[in-house]
Amino acid sequence: MKGKVLLVDGFSILFRSFYAMPPNMTAPDGTHTNAVYGFLSILNKEVEEESPDHLAVAFDLPSPTFRHKLYPEYKGTRKPAPSEFTEQIPVLRSLLDQMGIPVVSAEGWEADDVLGSLAGQAEASGYEVRILSGDRDLLQTVTDSTVVVIPKTKGGQTVYEHYSPEDVQETYGVTPQAFIELKALMGDASDNVPGLPGVGEKTAQKILAQFGTIENAYAHVDELKPPKAAAAMRDGYDTLLLSKELVTIRRDAPVTFDEEAFRMGNIYTPEAYDSFKRLGFKSMLGRFGDVAVRSPSERKRAAEAGDPDSFLPYFEGKDIGVSAVFQDGAFYGACICSSDRSVFLPRRLGEDLLRRNIAEAVSRSSSAATVDAKGLLRWMRADVSPRMVDCVVAAYLLNPLKSDWNCESVASGFLNESIPAREEVLGKSVNMLTDPAAISDFALTEADVALRSAPLLLKSLEDAGMLPLFRDVEMPLTYVLASMESNGICASKDKLKEYSDKLGVRIADLTAEIYREAGQEFNINSPKQMGIVLFEKMGIQGAKRTKTGYSTAEDVLEKLAPDHPIVAHILEYRSCAKLKSTYADALADYIRKDGRIHTSFNQTITATGRLSSSDPNLQNIPMKDDMGRRIRKCFHPAEGCVFVDADYSQIELRVLAHMSGDENLINAYRQSKDIHRTTASQIFHVPFEEVTDQMRRNAKAVNFGIVYGISSFGLSQGLSISRKEADEFIDQYFRTYPRIKDFLDGLISSAKEKGYAESLYGRRRPIPELNAANYIQRSFGERAAMNSPIQGTAADIIKMAMNRVMRRLSADVPDAKMVLQIHDEILIECKEADADRVADILRTEMAAAADLKVELETDCHIGRDWYEAK
CATH class of the missing domain: 3.30.420.10 (Ribonuclease H-like superfamily/Ribonuclease H)
Structure with missing residues (x-):
């Protein structure tokens, strides 16, 4: 062989990438880039894998092809491609030009025909050929010298299926040439190719195994089984022959395999470097070497x-x-x-x-x-x-x-x-x-x-309209965050070691108990082994199967835990193991010579405007159970100081009350009643005093779920109730607070019209998913449209509160230090004598951060460690 040729099905790989990559990938100027990025990732991988000597990309042209002339309804059922996709086609073609990769098309012919023709010519010239495509129609072009490579998503990763003649035979039960017959019999809904009614892949394979070709099957139609297939072939033979012509890739397209023009050079050119940077493809820039x-x-x-x-x-x-x-x-x-x-x-x-x-x-x-x-x-x-x-x-x-x-x-x-x-x-x-x-x-x-x-x-x-948000909130906040990072927070290595040891003892006890309940030892960290033990050997009902075995995800196990002690122990084991590795053992490495941990507060990471932290991440310090909360005992103030901790109470629900203007929710807050008990009283039609703890828990799940656009399915899963009950809870909630439904629907409509959601203070969150063709992506967009204004407003308020608190502390208690901000919580380190004064500043300034229709309330505590202050 003279060398290797890589031929790429441009539109197919680009379209596959569009749906495989996150829809919110954009260049700094807002141009959608997910399809282009995915295409380049696949191309880079294949170039590295195959080391081709020649390279070309085939593209369809927008004009009708000879197949449309044969059958005007060809591809007639296809919906127009989303604008987020079509805007990326010229971007990719421009990039390919800058990379020196030839693009080949032919008027009146499809890319498949172009690829088949180029492959045939290259093979005849003595080359090995690799065709990279997401379209299995091209399997008919496979020969001893031509391999079709098809990217496929498996387990969240892109894998590459390579098809030789033997692979086609093994996978589809036919030769590459007979693959044409198979496609013709089956038809193709995506291309609107009719095929033979009622005949699927298995029946088609049986027909071809017996008769070899469509023509031979028709010659023996009386022997054809099942009878329905025989009847369909008698009635629709002409249509079947048309289908065969439509699915057959032509090898005589007016294109030429130009060895010199297709020769593979350095595709990472200075011109391409500019565009890769402009598009934000930072992870690919290392490929350009010294450029x-x-x-x-x-x-x-x-x-x-x-x-x-x-x-x-x-x-x-x-x-x-x-x-x-x-x-x-x-x-x-x-x-x-x-x-x-x-x-x-x-x-x-x-x-x-x-x-x-x-x-x-x-x-x-x-x-x-x-x-x-x-x-x-x-x-x-x-x-x-x-x-x-x-x-x-x-x-x-x-x-x-x-x-x-x-x-x-x-x-x-x-x-x-x-x-x-x-x-x-x-x-x-x-x-x-x-x-x-x-x-x-x-x-x-x-x-x-x-x-x-x-x-x-x-x-x-x-x-x-975001200049005030930038000038008055975000830029002052940089001063606050710089101060907090410099301050850091004291942490005790000895207490972390003590906490780690306690977790280790508990993990060992749980391991022994789990083995006893299972009647055998197994790797508790292996989902596969655990699934077999729980659902096969112990016979626990409620298993959920996946492609790789039984699911042992947390949401699956939580439903089983109340009835099966071993499952409850496994969940506790996992929690303790994570606490030990992620916090008890890892945090000690972040303590500097001054005895303090200096985390980095990230102002430009989250789409909602919330702060995050890294090196280490202190935003995820556990709060659900007491064992997790005990990690806070390891954080302490400096000698002679105490912590003062203030946390907004239900800030997102209060923001919802204000923004929706729902009088019932507003009045519930103004009456200073337990909001979850009040909601439960309304939903379940019982007096406030007769609300049970379970009713309150259910109402709380609905209250906070509404903020995040929860569905009846999500609520039913969270509360372990039926979809019907969950629907009734949500319907009753909206009857109780009638303006909230209109408000949330309005947020979706506004975001669809504007292309973004907006907080009370003008913070914008683009939501391209609202226009996605994919239902799951579109549903995500609708949830984001509902919760982003609320979360964004809450983020704005906590930032304004931090700025106000910092100004007051600087003026009135200059020795006090703001050391942490987590979610809706602010932690201050101050001298013990100043604690009450600092607590008053926190309450006053946090309450005054926003003027809402309901008061902003805080829970404020003083303690000698973070656990005690919280």
Whole structure:
């Protein structure tokens, strides 16, 4: 063989990727990219796997083909492709052009015919051929030299099925040539090919096994079984022959296998690099090796090192961009630039001196833009007077579905420029002290991008009505988060070790008890072994089968636990094992020399506006059971201090009451009654005093479920009741609070019209899933449309509360420290003598954070560790 040719079915792979990849993947400018990203991922994988010498992609053209002339109804039942898909076709074709990958089409012919013709020509020229497609019609082209590769999703992963002639025979019971006959007999609903009525795959296989071809089967129609198939063939033989012609891939399309034009070169070109960055395909940039395209402004700017005192007057009253370079917590240099001047300041000038001077330069400027305000403020240890512009935070507000905003994506999304990623300039493991030019280059680029993108971002925020949210909520919050990250929270290694040991003892006891109840030992961490023990050997009813065996997911086991002690023990075992590995053992590694854990608070991750934390993630500290809550005993205040903890009470339900304007819900809160007991009284038609604990639990599930757009199925699963009962609960809920249903329906309608949901304070969450053809995706979009305004508003309120509390503490109790924010909870460390005063500040400022139709209430406690304060 002379080499290998890879031929790609462009439309088929693109369409498959559209439904296989998350629908909310977008470029920084909002262009949908999930199909293109998926296509490139599959192409990259196949190129790596096959190492082809030649490569081409075949695309259908929009004009009718010869099959439409034969049969006008051909593909007549297909719905138009979603606009989110069609807008990606020209994006992909442009990318392929930039990558030097030839695209082949032929007027009046389908891509299948183009692929079959090119494959035949390449094979005749002595090449091995690989056809990459999601269309099994192409299996008829398989030969000893041509293999069809079909991507398939299995277990959430993409796997690749390779079909040789033997594979086709084994899978479908026919040869590749007879696959044409099989498709003709079966018909094809997606292409509106009629086939033989009543004949499916198994019957078709039997017919072909006996007679070989359609024509031969018709010649022996009296012997054909079953009788219905014989009758159908007598009546519809002409249609069957038409079907055969329609499904037959032609090998004589007017295309040419051009060895030179199809020759595989370096597809990771500088032109493609620009587009990959612009589209946000960050994970693929490593394939480009040394390719790095710098912006024109970057090439013009030069680093200037000098006495920091000499540069301050130059930036007086100007708009500036600021960048500081850190690696593993260490400072390496900083840059300040304006429209006419840029200065790089290496750390050899003295970090303390630079810290003071940069803070003063920022204060003297008219505005200061950066791509990491939180990191800069944490380093400067100063509260600078003008409001800074964090371009990453601004970009996140404009597109919160993208969770990895950084300097490169801001540059590509808002300046339409490609800049090198951090690791491309600084390297992943290079000691940057030895390369001051790289540090200067990187700092200048970041400062320049911030300076030039800031006005564009601010204008976009103003046009979207989110400038007040950015100026008054998000930017002040960066100061708060910088302070919290610097503060950290004390944690005890000894108490974590003690907690871990207790968990270890409990895990050992549970293991022994589980083995005793099962009557044998098995791997409790193996779902397969556990499923066999529970559902086969012990005969527990209620098993749920999956493709890989029995499901032992938590929701399945929770339903069985009340009646089967072994299941309850398994659930407790899992909980204890997770607590031990994720928290008790892991958190000790995060305690620094100061005895405190300094988590990172992420402001630009969640689509709803909520904060998250990482390294370590303290947002998921368990709260459901006492064993989980005990982890909080390991967190303590500094010597002579206490914790003051305040938590909003049912903030999302209160937001729902306000936004819906439902008088019944509003009055229930104004009467200061137990809201869940009140709802239960209304739903179950019993006096308030006679509501049982079970009724209250059911009402609570409905109350909070409504906020998240829960379905009757979801409620029935959560409460272990029938769908009918769940429907009745929800219907009665909406009768009890009649304006809520109209309000939620209105949120869906508004989001469909606008393309996004909106919080009370203007925070937007795009919801492209509302227009998805897939029912599951569309249903998700509807739930998001209902809960995003409520969650987003709650997120806005807690952020405004944090800002208010921080201002009051700074003015009245400057020694107090805000150390954690988790969900609706704020934790303060202060001197014991100041605890009551701090508690009063928390109650007052959190209640005043928003003016709603119902009061915002907080639960506030003081304690000598986090457990006691909570």
